[in-house]
Amino acid sequence: MFNLNQYNSSSLLIDDMVKNIIRDLQHAIEQRGRASIAVSGGSSPIPLFKKLSEQPLAWNKVYITLVDDRWVNTTHxxxxENLVMKHLLINNAKMANFIGFKNNAPTPFAGEEYTQEKLREIPLPFDVVVLGMGEDGHTASLFPHAENLHHGLDMNSGKLVVGMVPLTAPHERMTLTLPAILNSHHIYLLLNGKSKKQVLEKALQGSDVDEMPIRAVLQQDKVNVVGFWTE
Structure with missing residues:
Protein backbone atom coordinates (compact mmCIF):
# COMPACT_ATOMS: atom_id res chain seq x y z
CA MET A 1 0.00 0.00 0.00
CA PHE A 2 1.24 3.49 -0.88
CA ASN A 3 0.31 6.76 0.85
CA LEU A 4 1.60 10.21 -0.07
CA ASN A 5 2.16 12.96 2.49
CA GLN A 6 2.41 16.43 0.93
CA TYR A 7 4.05 19.45 2.56
CA ASN A 8 4.13 23.20 1.98
CA SER A 9 7.85 23.43 2.66
CA SER A 10 10.99 21.30 2.77
CA SER A 11 11.49 22.09 6.45
CA LEU A 12 8.05 20.73 7.37
CA LEU A 13 8.72 17.61 5.33
CA ILE A 14 12.10 17.00 6.98
CA ASP A 15 10.68 17.59 10.46
CA ASP A 16 7.96 15.01 9.87
CA MET A 17 10.31 12.44 8.35
CA VAL A 18 12.70 12.82 11.28
CA LYS A 19 9.85 12.41 13.75
CA ASN A 20 8.71 9.20 12.04
CA ILE A 21 12.19 7.71 11.70
CA ILE A 22 13.22 8.41 15.29
CA ARG A 23 9.91 6.98 16.52
CA ASP A 24 10.50 3.79 14.51
CA LEU A 25 14.11 3.39 15.65
CA GLN A 26 13.21 4.08 19.27
CA HIS A 27 10.43 1.50 19.13
CA ALA A 28 12.83 -1.10 17.71
CA ILE A 29 15.39 -0.42 20.44
CA GLU A 30 12.69 -0.84 23.08
CA GLN A 31 11.39 -4.04 21.48
CA ARG A 32 14.58 -5.88 20.50
CA GLY A 33 17.44 -3.86 21.94
CA ARG A 34 18.73 -2.54 18.61
CA ALA A 35 17.50 -0.93 15.40
CA SER A 36 18.42 -0.78 11.72
CA ILE A 37 18.02 1.73 8.91
CA ALA A 38 19.09 1.74 5.25
CA VAL A 39 19.47 5.15 3.60
CA SER A 40 19.82 6.51 0.09
CA GLY A 41 22.41 8.89 -1.28
CA GLY A 42 22.15 11.99 -3.43
CA SER A 43 21.62 15.61 -2.41
CA SER A 44 17.97 15.30 -1.33
CA PRO A 45 18.59 13.41 1.94
CA ILE A 46 21.36 15.72 3.23
CA PRO A 47 19.03 17.99 5.26
CA LEU A 48 17.33 14.85 6.59
CA PHE A 49 20.67 13.34 7.62
CA LYS A 50 21.79 16.49 9.42
CA LYS A 51 18.55 16.76 11.38
CA LEU A 52 18.59 13.06 12.25
CA SER A 53 22.16 13.29 13.50
CA GLU A 54 21.13 15.84 16.12
CA GLN A 55 18.34 13.75 17.65
CA PRO A 56 18.66 12.19 21.12
CA LEU A 57 18.66 8.42 20.65
CA ALA A 58 20.70 5.43 21.81
CA TRP A 59 22.64 5.62 18.53
CA ASN A 60 25.13 2.99 19.69
CA LYS A 61 22.25 0.52 19.30
CA VAL A 62 21.44 1.65 15.76
CA TYR A 63 22.85 -0.07 12.65
CA ILE A 64 23.04 2.08 9.53
CA THR A 65 23.67 0.85 6.01
CA LEU A 66 23.06 2.02 2.46
CA VAL A 67 20.32 1.30 -0.03
CA ASP A 68 22.94 1.39 -2.79
CA ASP A 69 26.38 2.75 -3.62
CA ARG A 70 28.57 3.48 -6.60
CA TRP A 71 31.61 1.23 -6.93
CA VAL A 72 34.10 4.02 -6.30
CA ASN A 73 36.58 4.70 -3.52
CA THR A 74 34.83 5.62 -0.27
CA THR A 75 36.51 9.05 -0.34
CA HIS A 76 35.20 9.74 -3.88
CA GLU A 81 29.27 6.05 2.02
CA ASN A 82 31.27 9.28 1.94
CA LEU A 83 28.01 11.27 1.94
CA VAL A 84 26.67 9.41 4.97
CA MET A 85 29.96 9.80 6.84
CA LYS A 86 29.93 13.56 6.28
CA HIS A 87 26.27 14.32 6.95
CA LEU A 88 24.72 11.55 9.09
CA LEU A 89 27.45 9.91 11.17
CA ILE A 90 28.11 13.15 13.03
CA ASN A 91 26.83 14.82 16.20
CA ASN A 92 24.84 12.31 18.29
CA ALA A 93 24.65 9.81 15.42
CA LYS A 94 28.44 9.37 15.27
CA MET A 95 27.93 6.57 17.83
CA ALA A 96 25.90 4.50 15.35
CA ASN A 97 27.21 1.28 13.80
CA PHE A 98 27.80 1.77 10.07
CA ILE A 99 28.22 -1.01 7.51
CA GLY A 100 29.01 0.05 3.96
CA PHE A 101 28.95 -1.82 0.65
CA LYS A 102 32.33 -1.04 -0.92
CA ASN A 103 35.13 -3.57 -0.57
CA ASN A 104 38.38 -4.35 -2.39
CA ALA A 105 36.79 -6.41 -5.16
CA PRO A 106 37.42 -4.98 -8.65
CA THR A 107 33.70 -4.92 -9.54
CA PRO A 108 30.44 -4.87 -7.54
CA PHE A 109 29.63 -8.28 -8.99
CA ALA A 110 32.86 -9.73 -7.59
CA GLY A 111 32.18 -8.01 -4.27
CA GLU A 112 28.61 -9.25 -3.74
CA GLU A 113 29.42 -12.20 -1.50
CA TYR A 114 31.73 -10.24 0.81
CA THR A 115 29.25 -7.38 1.23
CA GLN A 116 26.38 -9.79 1.80
CA GLU A 117 28.30 -11.39 4.67
CA LYS A 118 29.03 -7.98 6.22
CA LEU A 119 25.36 -7.04 6.04
CA ARG A 120 24.43 -10.10 8.11
CA GLU A 121 25.58 -8.10 11.15
CA ILE A 122 22.55 -5.85 10.69
CA PRO A 123 19.35 -6.76 12.55
CA LEU A 124 16.66 -7.63 10.04
CA PRO A 125 13.99 -6.84 9.07
CA PHE A 126 15.11 -3.24 8.57
CA ASP A 127 13.14 -0.95 10.82
CA VAL A 128 13.36 1.85 8.27
CA VAL A 129 14.34 2.04 4.60
CA VAL A 130 14.65 5.53 3.08
CA LEU A 131 14.35 5.49 -0.70
CA GLY A 132 14.58 8.12 -3.40
CA MET A 133 13.39 8.00 -6.99
CA GLY A 134 15.03 9.18 -10.19
CA GLU A 135 13.41 10.97 -13.11
CA ASP A 136 13.69 7.66 -14.99
CA GLY A 137 11.76 5.75 -12.33
CA HIS A 138 14.74 4.01 -10.74
CA THR A 139 15.02 3.52 -7.01
CA ALA A 140 18.08 2.35 -5.08
CA SER A 141 20.28 1.27 -8.03
CA LEU A 142 17.50 -0.71 -9.65
CA PHE A 143 17.68 1.00 -13.04
CA PRO A 144 15.30 0.67 -15.99
CA HIS A 145 16.25 -2.05 -18.48
CA ALA A 146 19.62 -2.69 -16.82
CA GLU A 147 21.04 -6.08 -17.80
CA ASN A 148 21.03 -7.37 -14.22
CA LEU A 149 17.72 -5.76 -13.20
CA HIS A 150 15.83 -9.07 -13.14
CA HIS A 151 18.30 -10.39 -10.54
CA GLY A 152 17.72 -7.31 -8.40
CA LEU A 153 13.95 -7.74 -8.59
CA ASP A 154 13.89 -11.52 -8.07
CA MET A 155 11.93 -12.16 -4.87
CA ASN A 156 13.30 -15.71 -4.65
CA SER A 157 17.01 -15.01 -5.13
CA GLY A 158 17.92 -15.06 -1.44
CA LYS A 159 20.37 -12.22 -2.12
CA LEU A 160 20.62 -9.02 -0.12
CA VAL A 161 22.71 -7.20 -2.74
CA VAL A 162 23.51 -7.41 -6.45
CA GLY A 163 25.81 -5.56 -8.81
CA MET A 164 24.20 -3.24 -11.32
CA VAL A 165 25.37 -1.33 -14.40
CA PRO A 166 22.93 1.51 -15.20
CA LEU A 167 22.26 2.33 -18.85
CA THR A 168 21.65 5.99 -18.04
CA ALA A 169 23.99 6.86 -15.16
CA PRO A 170 27.74 6.70 -14.46
CA HIS A 171 29.59 4.10 -12.38
CA GLU A 172 28.94 0.46 -11.67
CA ARG A 173 26.76 0.08 -8.58
CA MET A 174 25.85 -2.28 -5.78
CA THR A 175 22.25 -2.20 -4.61
CA LEU A 176 19.95 -3.81 -2.12
CA THR A 177 17.67 -6.25 -3.90
CA LEU A 178 13.90 -5.85 -3.96
CA PRO A 179 13.40 -8.64 -1.37
CA ALA A 180 15.96 -6.97 0.92
CA ILE A 181 14.20 -3.60 0.59
CA LEU A 182 10.83 -5.18 1.30
CA ASN A 183 12.20 -7.04 4.32
CA SER A 184 11.43 -3.95 6.38
CA HIS A 185 8.85 -2.49 8.73
CA HIS A 186 8.69 1.00 7.20
CA ILE A 187 9.62 2.31 3.74
CA TYR A 188 9.79 6.07 3.31
CA LEU A 189 10.11 7.63 -0.15
CA LEU A 190 11.62 11.14 -0.24
CA LEU A 191 10.53 13.27 -3.21
CA ASN A 192 11.20 16.91 -4.09
CA GLY A 193 9.78 18.98 -6.96
CA LYS A 194 6.95 18.99 -9.48
CA SER A 195 8.75 16.67 -11.89
CA LYS A 196 9.09 13.94 -9.27
CA LYS A 197 5.34 14.16 -8.61
CA GLN A 198 4.73 13.59 -12.32
CA VAL A 199 7.12 10.62 -12.36
CA LEU A 200 5.36 9.20 -9.32
CA GLU A 201 1.94 9.51 -10.95
CA LYS A 202 3.22 7.75 -14.07
CA ALA A 203 4.69 4.97 -11.94
CA LEU A 204 1.43 4.45 -10.08
CA GLN A 205 -0.57 4.26 -13.31
CA GLY A 206 1.53 1.64 -15.12
CA SER A 207 2.72 -1.88 -14.32
CA ASP A 208 5.93 -2.41 -16.33
CA VAL A 209 8.68 -2.72 -13.69
CA ASP A 210 11.42 -2.93 -16.33
CA GLU A 211 10.37 0.52 -17.53
CA MET A 212 10.10 1.97 -13.99
CA PRO A 213 11.56 -0.27 -11.25
CA ILE A 214 10.05 1.95 -8.51
CA ARG A 215 6.75 0.26 -9.41
CA ALA A 216 8.00 -2.94 -7.79
CA VAL A 217 8.11 -1.07 -4.47
CA LEU A 218 4.97 1.02 -4.89
CA GLN A 219 2.72 -1.77 -6.12
CA GLN A 220 3.44 -4.54 -3.61
CA ASP A 221 1.41 -5.46 -0.54
CA LYS A 222 4.16 -6.75 1.74
CA VAL A 223 5.05 -3.49 3.49
CA ASN A 224 3.45 -0.05 3.62
CA VAL A 225 5.25 2.69 1.69
CA VAL A 226 4.84 6.34 2.67
CA GLY A 227 5.87 9.11 0.30
CA PHE A 228 7.04 12.50 1.56
CA TRP A 229 6.71 15.16 -1.16
CA THR A 230 7.10 18.90 -1.38
CA GLU A 231 7.11 21.15 -4.42
Missing amino acids: QDSN
Whole structure:
Protein backbone atom coordinates (compact mmCIF):
# COMPACT_ATOMS: atom_id res chain seq x y z
CA MET A 1 0.00 0.00 0.00
CA PHE A 2 1.24 3.49 -0.88
CA ASN A 3 0.31 6.76 0.85
CA LEU A 4 1.60 10.21 -0.07
CA ASN A 5 2.16 12.96 2.49
CA GLN A 6 2.41 16.43 0.93
CA TYR A 7 4.05 19.45 2.56
CA ASN A 8 4.13 23.20 1.98
CA SER A 9 7.85 23.43 2.66
CA SER A 10 10.99 21.30 2.77
CA SER A 11 11.49 22.09 6.45
CA LEU A 12 8.05 20.73 7.37
CA LEU A 13 8.72 17.61 5.33
CA ILE A 14 12.10 17.00 6.98
CA ASP A 15 10.68 17.59 10.46
CA ASP A 16 7.96 15.01 9.87
CA MET A 17 10.31 12.44 8.35
CA VAL A 18 12.70 12.82 11.28
CA LYS A 19 9.85 12.41 13.75
CA ASN A 20 8.71 9.20 12.04
CA ILE A 21 12.19 7.71 11.70
CA ILE A 22 13.22 8.41 15.29
CA ARG A 23 9.91 6.98 16.52
CA ASP A 24 10.50 3.79 14.51
CA LEU A 25 14.11 3.39 15.65
CA GLN A 26 13.21 4.08 19.27
CA HIS A 27 10.43 1.50 19.13
CA ALA A 28 12.83 -1.10 17.71
CA ILE A 29 15.39 -0.42 20.44
CA GLU A 30 12.69 -0.84 23.08
CA GLN A 31 11.39 -4.04 21.48
CA ARG A 32 14.58 -5.88 20.50
CA GLY A 33 17.44 -3.86 21.94
CA ARG A 34 18.73 -2.54 18.61
CA ALA A 35 17.50 -0.93 15.40
CA SER A 36 18.42 -0.78 11.72
CA ILE A 37 18.02 1.73 8.91
CA ALA A 38 19.09 1.74 5.25
CA VAL A 39 19.47 5.15 3.60
CA SER A 40 19.82 6.51 0.09
CA GLY A 41 22.41 8.89 -1.28
CA GLY A 42 22.15 11.99 -3.43
CA SER A 43 21.62 15.61 -2.41
CA SER A 44 17.97 15.30 -1.33
CA PRO A 45 18.59 13.41 1.94
CA ILE A 46 21.36 15.72 3.23
CA PRO A 47 19.03 17.99 5.26
CA LEU A 48 17.33 14.85 6.59
CA PHE A 49 20.67 13.34 7.62
CA LYS A 50 21.79 16.49 9.42
CA LYS A 51 18.55 16.76 11.38
CA LEU A 52 18.59 13.06 12.25
CA SER A 53 22.16 13.29 13.50
CA GLU A 54 21.13 15.84 16.12
CA GLN A 55 18.34 13.75 17.65
CA PRO A 56 18.66 12.19 21.12
CA LEU A 57 18.66 8.42 20.65
CA ALA A 58 20.70 5.43 21.81
CA TRP A 59 22.64 5.62 18.53
CA ASN A 60 25.13 2.99 19.69
CA LYS A 61 22.25 0.52 19.30
CA VAL A 62 21.44 1.65 15.76
CA TYR A 63 22.85 -0.07 12.65
CA ILE A 64 23.04 2.08 9.53
CA THR A 65 23.67 0.85 6.01
CA LEU A 66 23.06 2.02 2.46
CA VAL A 67 20.32 1.30 -0.03
CA ASP A 68 22.94 1.39 -2.79
CA ASP A 69 26.38 2.75 -3.62
CA ARG A 70 28.57 3.48 -6.60
CA TRP A 71 31.61 1.23 -6.93
CA VAL A 72 34.10 4.02 -6.30
CA ASN A 73 36.58 4.70 -3.52
CA THR A 74 34.83 5.62 -0.27
CA THR A 75 36.51 9.05 -0.34
CA HIS A 76 35.20 9.74 -3.88
CA GLN A 77 32.71 12.61 -4.22
CA ASP A 78 30.17 10.22 -5.77
CA SER A 79 30.38 7.70 -2.90
CA ASN A 80 27.19 7.36 -0.87
CA GLU A 81 29.27 6.05 2.02
CA ASN A 82 31.27 9.28 1.94
CA LEU A 83 28.01 11.27 1.94
CA VAL A 84 26.67 9.41 4.97
CA MET A 85 29.96 9.80 6.84
CA LYS A 86 29.93 13.56 6.28
CA HIS A 87 26.27 14.32 6.95
CA LEU A 88 24.72 11.55 9.09
CA LEU A 89 27.45 9.91 11.17
CA ILE A 90 28.11 13.15 13.03
CA ASN A 91 26.83 14.82 16.20
CA ASN A 92 24.84 12.31 18.29
CA ALA A 93 24.65 9.81 15.42
CA LYS A 94 28.44 9.37 15.27
CA MET A 95 27.93 6.57 17.83
CA ALA A 96 25.90 4.50 15.35
CA ASN A 97 27.21 1.28 13.80
CA PHE A 98 27.80 1.77 10.07
CA ILE A 99 28.22 -1.01 7.51
CA GLY A 100 29.01 0.05 3.96
CA PHE A 101 28.95 -1.82 0.65
CA LYS A 102 32.33 -1.04 -0.92
CA ASN A 103 35.13 -3.57 -0.57
CA ASN A 104 38.38 -4.35 -2.39
CA ALA A 105 36.79 -6.41 -5.16
CA PRO A 106 37.42 -4.98 -8.65
CA THR A 107 33.70 -4.92 -9.54
CA PRO A 108 30.44 -4.87 -7.54
CA PHE A 109 29.63 -8.28 -8.99
CA ALA A 110 32.86 -9.73 -7.59
CA GLY A 111 32.18 -8.01 -4.27
CA GLU A 112 28.61 -9.25 -3.74
CA GLU A 113 29.42 -12.20 -1.50
CA TYR A 114 31.73 -10.24 0.81
CA THR A 115 29.25 -7.38 1.23
CA GLN A 116 26.38 -9.79 1.80
CA GLU A 117 28.30 -11.39 4.67
CA LYS A 118 29.03 -7.98 6.22
CA LEU A 119 25.36 -7.04 6.04
CA ARG A 120 24.43 -10.10 8.11
CA GLU A 121 25.58 -8.10 11.15
CA ILE A 122 22.55 -5.85 10.69
CA PRO A 123 19.35 -6.76 12.55
CA LEU A 124 16.66 -7.63 10.04
CA PRO A 125 13.99 -6.84 9.07
CA PHE A 126 15.11 -3.24 8.57
CA ASP A 127 13.14 -0.95 10.82
CA VAL A 128 13.36 1.85 8.27
CA VAL A 129 14.34 2.04 4.60
CA VAL A 130 14.65 5.53 3.08
CA LEU A 131 14.35 5.49 -0.70
CA GLY A 132 14.58 8.12 -3.40
CA MET A 133 13.39 8.00 -6.99
CA GLY A 134 15.03 9.18 -10.19
CA GLU A 135 13.41 10.97 -13.11
CA ASP A 136 13.69 7.66 -14.99
CA GLY A 137 11.76 5.75 -12.33
CA HIS A 138 14.74 4.01 -10.74
CA THR A 139 15.02 3.52 -7.01
CA ALA A 140 18.08 2.35 -5.08
CA SER A 141 20.28 1.27 -8.03
CA LEU A 142 17.50 -0.71 -9.65
CA PHE A 143 17.68 1.00 -13.04
CA PRO A 144 15.30 0.67 -15.99
CA HIS A 145 16.25 -2.05 -18.48
CA ALA A 146 19.62 -2.69 -16.82
CA GLU A 147 21.04 -6.08 -17.80
CA ASN A 148 21.03 -7.37 -14.22
CA LEU A 149 17.72 -5.76 -13.20
CA HIS A 150 15.83 -9.07 -13.14
CA HIS A 151 18.30 -10.39 -10.54
CA GLY A 152 17.72 -7.31 -8.40
CA LEU A 153 13.95 -7.74 -8.59
CA ASP A 154 13.89 -11.52 -8.07
CA MET A 155 11.93 -12.16 -4.87
CA ASN A 156 13.30 -15.71 -4.65
CA SER A 157 17.01 -15.01 -5.13
CA GLY A 158 17.92 -15.06 -1.44
CA LYS A 159 20.37 -12.22 -2.12
CA LEU A 160 20.62 -9.02 -0.12
CA VAL A 161 22.71 -7.20 -2.74
CA VAL A 162 23.51 -7.41 -6.45
CA GLY A 163 25.81 -5.56 -8.81
CA MET A 164 24.20 -3.24 -11.32
CA VAL A 165 25.37 -1.33 -14.40
CA PRO A 166 22.93 1.51 -15.20
CA LEU A 167 22.26 2.33 -18.85
CA THR A 168 21.65 5.99 -18.04
CA ALA A 169 23.99 6.86 -15.16
CA PRO A 170 27.74 6.70 -14.46
CA HIS A 171 29.59 4.10 -12.38
CA GLU A 172 28.94 0.46 -11.67
CA ARG A 173 26.76 0.08 -8.58
CA MET A 174 25.85 -2.28 -5.78
CA THR A 175 22.25 -2.20 -4.61
CA LEU A 176 19.95 -3.81 -2.12
CA THR A 177 17.67 -6.25 -3.90
CA LEU A 178 13.90 -5.85 -3.96
CA PRO A 179 13.40 -8.64 -1.37
CA ALA A 180 15.96 -6.97 0.92
CA ILE A 181 14.20 -3.60 0.59
CA LEU A 182 10.83 -5.18 1.30
CA ASN A 183 12.20 -7.04 4.32
CA SER A 184 11.43 -3.95 6.38
CA HIS A 185 8.85 -2.49 8.73
CA HIS A 186 8.69 1.00 7.20
CA ILE A 187 9.62 2.31 3.74
CA TYR A 188 9.79 6.07 3.31
CA LEU A 189 10.11 7.63 -0.15
CA LEU A 190 11.62 11.14 -0.24
CA LEU A 191 10.53 13.27 -3.21
CA ASN A 192 11.20 16.91 -4.09
CA GLY A 193 9.78 18.98 -6.96
CA LYS A 194 6.95 18.99 -9.48
CA SER A 195 8.75 16.67 -11.89
CA LYS A 196 9.09 13.94 -9.27
CA LYS A 197 5.34 14.16 -8.61
CA GLN A 198 4.73 13.59 -12.32
CA VAL A 199 7.12 10.62 -12.36
CA LEU A 200 5.36 9.20 -9.32
CA GLU A 201 1.94 9.51 -10.95
CA LYS A 202 3.22 7.75 -14.07
CA ALA A 203 4.69 4.97 -11.94
CA LEU A 204 1.43 4.45 -10.08
CA GLN A 205 -0.57 4.26 -13.31
CA GLY A 206 1.53 1.64 -15.12
CA SER A 207 2.72 -1.88 -14.32
CA ASP A 208 5.93 -2.41 -16.33
CA VAL A 209 8.68 -2.72 -13.69
CA ASP A 210 11.42 -2.93 -16.33
CA GLU A 211 10.37 0.52 -17.53
CA MET A 212 10.10 1.97 -13.99
CA PRO A 213 11.56 -0.27 -11.25
CA ILE A 214 10.05 1.95 -8.51
CA ARG A 215 6.75 0.26 -9.41
CA ALA A 216 8.00 -2.94 -7.79
CA VAL A 217 8.11 -1.07 -4.47
CA LEU A 218 4.97 1.02 -4.89
CA GLN A 219 2.72 -1.77 -6.12
CA GLN A 220 3.44 -4.54 -3.61
CA ASP A 221 1.41 -5.46 -0.54
CA LYS A 222 4.16 -6.75 1.74
CA VAL A 223 5.05 -3.49 3.49
CA ASN A 224 3.45 -0.05 3.62
CA VAL A 225 5.25 2.69 1.69
CA VAL A 226 4.84 6.34 2.67
CA GLY A 227 5.87 9.11 0.30
CA PHE A 228 7.04 12.50 1.56
CA TRP A 229 6.71 15.16 -1.16
CA THR A 230 7.10 18.90 -1.38
CA GLU A 231 7.11 21.15 -4.42
